[in-house]
Amino acid sequence: MPRRSLLALALALAACYGACSRSSGRTARYPRRSPGCELSVHHGLPEVPVWDDIGIAQVDCYLDESEIACLGRLRTEACRMGGDILYNVPAKAARPIERGMIYRAQVAHTRPSNKKEEPVPDAGAGPVVPIPSAWTIPPPPPAVDAGGQ
Secondary structure, rough: HHHHHHHHHHHHHHHHHHHHHHOOOOOOOOOOOOOOOOOOEEEOOOOOOOEEEEEEEEEEEOOOOOOHHHHHHHHHHHHHHOOOEEEEOOOOOOOOOEEEEEEEEEEEEEEEOOOOOOOOOOOOOOOOOHHHHHHHHHOOOOOOOOOOO
């Protein structure tokens, strides 16, 4: 009996891992691009005004590969995801195991700016009138006597 429950648990974990780790890595807005596509690579944030985040690209490499080859695989993954920006690229690879390294960075795509669109003013838009300060509020009117005077 314990073997069956252990097998069922292993299958359930494998199914959960497959479902959770399966990421399309792209959207319909930004289709897959060919390997070697033009990318803007940044170690920090991109220098574009607006962008859409697509996801995180990660490549695992053996130490036998050069860092340049591993970064090339990271660029290929970013193109596959449909990005044209690769940012937060680490200066050095992570070394989770003795014989391997990992590069992980964020993939984005520049958002086209619509310069033709003008902001729509509010219906009640007009000149800005400052609110008077508490020092300029007039004193309340004198109280009227209820006796009829």
